[in-house]
Amino acid sequence: MTVATALAFCAAAVGTLGAWDLLAAAEGTRASAALARVVEPLARAGREGREPTVPERRRLALLAAGALLVAGWLFGGAVPAVLAATTGPALAVALVRARSRRYAAGLRRGAPEAARALADALASGHSVRGAIAAAAGGVPGPAGNELGRAARALALGEPSAEVLERLRRRASGPAWDTLVAAILLQRDAGGDLAALLRGLAESLEAAARVEADARAATAQARFTARLVLGLPLAAAALTELAAPGFAASVLAQPLPAALVAAAAVLQLLAIAAIRRLA
Secondary structure (H helix, E strand, O other), X not given: OOHHHHHHHHXXXXXXXXXXXXXXXXXXXXXXXXXXXXXXHHHHHHHOOOOOOHXXXXXXXXXXXXXXXXXXXXXXXXXXXXXXXXXXXHHHHHHHHHHHHHHHHHHHHHHHXXXXXXXXXXXOOOOHHHHHHHHHOOOOHHHHHHHHXXXXXXXXXXXXXXXXXXXXXXXXXXXXXXXXXXXXXXXXXXXXXXXXXHHHHHHHHHHHHHHHHHHHHOHHHHHXXXXXXXXXXHHHHHHHHHOOOHHHHHHOOHHHHHHHHHHHHHHHHHHHHHHHHO
16 A cells, blocks of 8 residues: 555545534534425425425425536546436436335335224224224324324314225225225215224235235345346446446447447336336
8 A cells, every 4th residue: 555545545534524524513504404495395205195396396306416416526527427417307206206105005004004993993982083083193104194184184074075085095005995985885884884994904914914925935036136137237337436437438439339228228128027027
């Protein structure tokens, strides 16, 4: 190790510590508060399932583009920075959709617990309106959040059918469709709704166990597929780190650039096929 290498290492270590001190000093300032307001719609999409408004989407896209611009400039220079920044809006949309999908998955997982909590509340003497309010406090996660939202709407005097229909649309899943249909059917035709909801909860839990077994059986194959898909990107990143400017030299020539583009298209098709199969 030469003296220049040692000095560079020390400078990088000191710079990292200084960056951490700068971040710690920025906490609680107006800049951090503004940043928190910008990313709040992203957090809300995963916490409450609410889609960001158009201005919020624009702010998220600008933030993502700015962050990618800086990262691309640090790692590759001006051209990679501009290319990375152009993917900012798409990245912001992808993050919001990922958070929304996570919320929807939490709703699906919480459907059996919500059905059982409603059945217990009905068995203890509550009406349907009272059962929704009682179950909202005992069900955690997205399912409890949606039940709480429905309970607040009912407390404001909205019709039960409209509230339940809105709950069904927001949940957007077969389990919640069946749950809402059972409540509305009992209202019109009568019957033991508590027993029906308990049976529904047992059926949903059995279906969840079957799905979990299927995912466990295919976990190794899915991991291998993702690993193989990630190998070209990892190799390209390592090559660029070992020989900076290699990617730019390859893309500057027509034939290698065409081959890289074809490989990228095939990678995207493979990703879509794996998602479809899994």
